[in-house]
Amino acid sequence: MRILVPLLLAASLLLPAAARAQEDTRPDYPEKLEIGISTDEIAISSDFRGADLTIFGAIEGYDPALLAQGKYDIVVALEGPKDDATVRKKERVFGIWVNRRSMTFELVPESYSLSSTRDVETIAPTAELNGVGVGIQHIRLTPTGYFGDGSNLTEFREAFKRLKESGGYYQRDPGGVQFISASLFKATVKLPASVPNGTHVVRAHLFRDGVFISEKALPLRVSKTGIEQMISNAAYNNAFPYGVFSVLLAVLTGWLASLVFRKE
Amino acid sequence: MNIFIILGMGAAVGFLSGMFGVGGGFLITPLLIFYNIPPVVAVATGANQVVASSMSGALSHFRRGTLDVKLGTVLLLGGLLGATAGIWLFSLLRRIGQLDLVISLLYVVLLGTVGTLMLLESIRALRRAANNQPVSLRRPGQHNWVHRLPLKMRFKKSKIYLSVIPVVGLGFCIGVLTSVMGVGGGFIMVPAMIYLLRIPTNVVVGTSLFQIIFVTAYTTIVQATANHAVDIVLAFILMVAGVIGAQYGVRVGQKLRGEQLRALLALLVLAVGVRLAVDLVATPSDIYSVVSEGVYR
Incomplete structure (x- = not known):
């Protein structure tokens, strides 16, 4: 394009x-x-x-x-x-890599x-x-x-x-x-x-x-544009209904599965 | 993100969960992290997936009446408090840049412990089978310190008279695990209910599933609202693949010998834990990382 x-x-x-x-x-x-x-x-x-x-x-x-x-x-x-951005630096603590230092830059x-x-x-x-x-x-x-x-x-x-x-x-x-x-x-x-x-x-x-x-x-x-962006917009702008919908979808999936695979 | 890999992951974990009667949340989240899904999203989406995978199990227990709603409600009270505290902790850790580390550490500890215990248990069982000893069903003792606590309540269905403190406390701990790790927590709750609270085994699984559904549902909604971390497409693919995989897992599980299977699952759980531990210790390709704060989004 x-x-x-x-x-x-x-x-x-x-x-x-x-x-x-x-x-x-x-x-x-x-x-x-x-x-x-x-x-x-x-x-x-x-x-x-x-x-x-x-x-x-x-x-x-x-x-x-x-x-x-x-x-x-x-x-x-x-x-x-522009948005604030945070840079983090890892250091080794007891053998594990841990974010130890950070710096936030304003409106980059x-x-x-x-x-x-x-x-x-x-x-x-x-x-x-x-x-x-x-x-x-x-x-x-x-x-x-x-x-x-x-x-x-x-x-x-x-x-x-x-x-x-x-x-x-x-x-x-x-x-x-x-x-x-x-x-x-x-x-x-x-x-x-x-x-x-x-x-x-x-x-x-x-x-x-x-x-x-x-x-x-x-x-x-x-x-x-497109479906992915629509979903992403919903997740950010209508977060609560989005969460409720996610749960309803899960409940429905689980319920349908128990109907479909019900032991004969 | 390749849809077939996600489908495969969901189906494989669903198969295992059907075979062993576990929720599978403790495998889904680490697998998503290995697949480079940000841990924030992996945890919140994992909680959403558990809602679906626990649903069919809870429904069948409800139909059979092997579910103590009163006990479940007290557990749930603790679970909701725990999930609220857990999400607060989750957001705090995310803000100070330690979330990924804490999630990995918790998983290493959890998978390491659960894997080791399961492996030891199955080795003992295999030895017993080899020596032709009958499996002794250890009758749990009648009372322990838990039963001397105040605020007692009668749970008719479970035929038990028990303090609400350990029940709420157990629910609380599981709620924290659900929100911080994206697991249902049944693999901790079920043994704790049987051995610690002495709740009759016939209501334990149904009651824990009752609590899990509501706590994971609550966690999903709060995670979506507070952290925008639930990926509904990812969760849906995992759910569908998971519930189908679980059906085949159940069928295979009924045909095969339990002890060997348990040993295999234990090894798998340990392998996932070791892989996470290696990632914590190995020198990262870049010690710096950058995140957008999203304050002006």
Whole structure:
């Protein structure tokens, strides 16, 4: 399955999704980013095995000389719904592996798919990337609750990023953003098979010669469909009736079995 | 998740439970954990499955009248209190990240103990059979410390005059096991009722099944409400396969010799316990793990 999201350039054509876009542009630079998606909602069926989402956009007010030298870099991120996440570390206690230490990070995206003109690490200095919070290595991971003197902060942050990346929730595609004409670009971000339900944000960042100058964000609702999701929704949103139904189903199964297999 | 593996698991455990007259919850939950179902889900779904597997047994005891409703109700009172405390404990352990460990530890202790006792018992029985000694039905003594406790109550059906304290206490312990481990607990309750409370054997199984159905049903509803941990599809597949497997288990069990079968079940129970113990001790592939807290869900 491939989801293609067509391009929207002229402001007059902007759909509701784009109209709600947030903008963050430095006033001392003339460049601005425009991106568009044709829909603000994607329905995913239960046999979904991952897909590519293509976003089109353009740099406005660019400097043709800089563009020709390839000084502009674009990083597009699809950030999943945010939630607190706890990382736990096991240690050996009397021969048994036990979760001993933990750290909870505040409001981190459950999924994160990154696409850029080249490897994010080479686009801008680390401090700049950390400031913007773009790139798997630079995502904001703020610990919450008690976390001691913070000496193991790096360790837990690294473990979080590694686990998210190895689990396929965080992905990156250096080279996923391509210029298709002078200032027009196409970004391909991956929707993982385990894409979480909820409101995602497509966030595009523009860098000029290693300096962040503009950002544009659009919301994208991912809603799973099908029987599995219906059951899952019922388990969460109508938990008590769901529990009662589970019991009734069990009682009925047991009763029917005793009828069917009754000794003649 | 492969539906045929789940079906096979349910049928195999159902077969064993029919053959030996056990509920099978204590095998379903560890098997689900081996199959990488999160322990939270394995326990809550196991409790749901036990409702179905106990149902037909309880119905037949009810029809035959081998069920003491009054005694069952007192047991059930303790069971509901125990299940409530157990689910509170379950949620607490889950919050502090120790749930998986505690479930595994409890199973290692439980399966290790039950397996060893069963194995010793069946070896003794096999020896007796080899020496051609008649099986002596040890007549339980008339009274023990349990019968000196206050708050006595008359249970007409069981023809017994007994303090409610040990009955509620036993129900409570079984209720905690049901909610934390996803078992019915009959394999502990039945011997405790016979040897500790001296309840006549003819009402023991029916009465314990009566308690098990209501406690597992209550646990399923509270687990679904508090932890969203019941997987109804998984539970249904296990139930259907289980009740069918149990019918064949009963037929095979009637034809085969009891002692050898018991020894085999004991070895199986021990093997499952050892496998869980190995998983606790073996160095994990990753010492870190990450969970989403679900607070903004």
